[in-house]
Amino acid sequence: MDEETALVVESSSPTNTLNHKRDVHILCWAFLLIFLAYNAVQNLESTINTEGSLGTISLGISYVSFAVFSVVASLVVRKLGTKNALILGSTGFWLFIAANLMPTWYIMVPASLFLGFATSMIWVGQGTYLTSTAHSHADDYDLHEGTVIGMFNGEFYGMYACNQLVGNLITLALLRDGKGGKTTGTTLLFVMFLCSSTVGSILIILLVIPLQAYSGLQQAFVWAEYTKHLIKPTLGERGVGGAMAVYGVFDIICSVAAGRLTSGLLSITIIVSLGAFIEAIVLCLLLLNYSISGGLLSTLYLLLIGGMWGIGNGVLNTQLSAFLGILFKHDLEGAFAQLNLCQSISIAVVYFLSPNISLQTMVVIMLTALCISVVGFLFLTLKIEKVFSRHAS
Template structure:
């Protein structure tokens, strides 16, 4: 296998591992509030929104030290350990207790910080400037297949059921736990890339478990401290501060499409007995949008026909349209009426077709932003990928934690207004960074010696 093919193989394995893990986790997040509202256990006092707020809050606090963990144990092993914590969190729904539910939320927050930092590191070291766009698209498309499989399972498992019984819940979450563990094991199939520059580095950079055994502990600790310093330094650079507005927007809209919108659809009594199963169908359409976007932009990037600013502009236009249609179709109290449902209507008779079309738009628009953010971070911070991706996840997780917290209280129109405001300013800030990156690249090309 050639070095380039081995790197592509690693990207595909990375995407497949995340696909299995997040088939379980994203499905879990999508139905958590609905499942909890249907529990027969009066001693359980947890909230799906609050759990996700805890996860993202802890994730944000953990992101600045995550590069040190990745540097200490290597990205491959870091992703494996993180996957075990994800599986444990999902397993708490099999027999939920308030204490175990929130304890697992804290641990999965730490694991998520390490997982996504290691993922960014692995993506970068298996890419170069010419392949980072393609690889970002491939990874994103594979990851978003998770929204198809898990939600398809939910759709058929809960079809026609107005109440989720304990037996229904256990069946779903035992299956999701096993799926998450399968994805976790797949991380061991990732191989060490055969790049000469990488082979000179130790295993904490290239992710080889075999090599890192021979690395002195002093070197590992030095790299861990260096990663922490770089993370703190990157936080206050102008370039990262501008990108942080775009990244924060992805956190707010992640909360909306992964937790809030499905809950809104499931609480619509006017959708009849199919309302609960429509949560799964909504997730499927979000996944179709994500996969189509990731695949499309990956192919265009490979042919060098993909302008990052145009893709992000397309994303904000699509999202704005989706928010407006949701505002017309879904009643204001839907996000906070999951236990009893809502009989209200918005500004039109509620339409299942329109609701699912908006799910597709949310997924496609999200892929526009995330594929381009992965790409620009990989290009701008190719030498410091782990700290850069950690800072990005730090910002995204703070905004997601805030969004999950206010989702317990704010009516739908105010949540949509927040998304529109951050989407607008996030797009402008991305344009600014991309224009400067293009100008810098042009200057370097103009002054580089001709061979």
């Protein structure tokens, strides 16, 4: 295990992503979905937002903002990391399209300013990410760098160029000339474009390890769902404190124990798998509505669920951090910034969904996310082993 750890740490091969071609495909589709929506909206601005030339002035503001922020974009991207910059950049296009549903000066101008900033982020992030991925692919497979860079850029810009065709065909299909010179179907069109931009942003997020996102989901689940749906109805609000104390005790013990047992990729994989299995048991019990009737036994059962979830949380926190520390030795700031971003977004998603869906629905979402995350993590570790085995030989 010492030899394995040294190999992973000291390898000069960039391993921010192991399936380079897949990541390029994801990036291509993400930009197509985002820009088919944005560029089609941009084409319409001078014709649908004509009062006071709101549409054209908004676009002018966005490009001035783009020029200004481009001066510092490389510094910001370096600080955030390329993947975080891509995610942040995608939000600007979504907000600008959404602003067109209520086009007023107070909404469009701020959206345009932020769009300029987002545009600088997404394009610097795209160029950096695509080039670094090409370098990694060339290194891992002993290929000529120039050839790989040209191939990846050709695929990306070929796909990106489709946005004008697809986006404007959607515009042609949905907009209708109404009576009195008014155009109908704009609301439906913008909603369609918002959905397209959303899917594009989600694809960019998929460039990030899914387990990072799940680590945030599972923390928020116990804070929002476990306390509200399980503890409060049985033990009252006072019982929330006791239950979360039990959760904390198991979290502490497991974090320390898992940290002591960590020695390399193999140990991390085994410990993560065990933690995921424990959380899967809890989720299955909740999904099946399994419960124990009776005062003391019922209380102990609910506390046991909290303790098991604390074990899972301790495992994921320690092992995910150790995994990033081993894998991203030369870009620790970007790796942990990415982890924090994924976790905070995931936690926010749970808090926003919690008031609007049932516990059973949330459990289904969590179980699905857990399965996807673990499969993705195991696939990634296998790819890492193959890459480093190839370098070792």
